[in-house]
Amino acid sequence: MLRDKSLPMVYAGMVFLLSACATVANGGEGDAQQVSGAAKFADDPRLGERVDRMCFTSTIDGFSQPDEDTVVLRASASRHYLVETASCFNLDRALSIGIDSRTSCAGRGDRLIVSDSIFPGRTSTATSVDSCLITAIYEWDDDADEEAEEAAEE
Template sequence: MSVLKISALTASLAALPLLAACSSAPSEAQQERTAMVEARKGEQVNNVCFAGQIDSFSTVNDRAVVVRTGVRDRYLLETASCFGLGNALSLQIENRGGCLSRGDNLIAYDSAFGNDGVGMKPSRCLITGIYEWKDEEEMAAQ
């Protein structure tokens, strides 16, 4: 029995360098996605008065979403690291006034119907930055 424990421990210790190498280097896909986000990020804005008029959203990663508030109006909302944001199916905005600004929260749900009482507890995501988001036409014109 003690030989088995030592073998399992030895195998675990031998795998540590491999696991560390995998987790420390960002993948090529992650690097490309980050570069795309930085290219499309526009001017930072202090606040946006659209809180009740979001038409749709798309997740960028576990720290950012793009919200659409009209035919052409899109904003990148960056958050502190937020478990669940990358897989969110619906969002709720918690703001302190009529406009969305840094320090407000996004609530990310794993259900398309918001807080339906099923599934994981929603994630509260602190908004750390708001930026204009350039669409494909604006990118092509540059």
């Protein structure tokens, strides 16, 4: 049981912890705005037009560049999409990704199923599976970066 003299110390400690949590939740920065989603790629020549959906989701055979809220999905050798997500907690650690869609096309409002295991559900160790809301989809051209560099050299 706490004595009356120790209560102010407990309250002061709680205020300190809460303010530390608020600082961490804000990214550790005061008024600075963090760039997120596709806005991180605003100057990247690989970022294409925003599209309503990506079809033939069953042909998605890979992904790259996962971070906290975006991932590039490879639908075939020639079709790539930058997918922007929300409410996703382990996208940057993803080892496998699936799409939860009612049709063969995925769009805003559908979900990515993300796991930090290559074979979720098949291992005896605990894995983290997350459902990430798709907020936007953009065309993505992996070759555009190289083409921009070549044009700059000329």
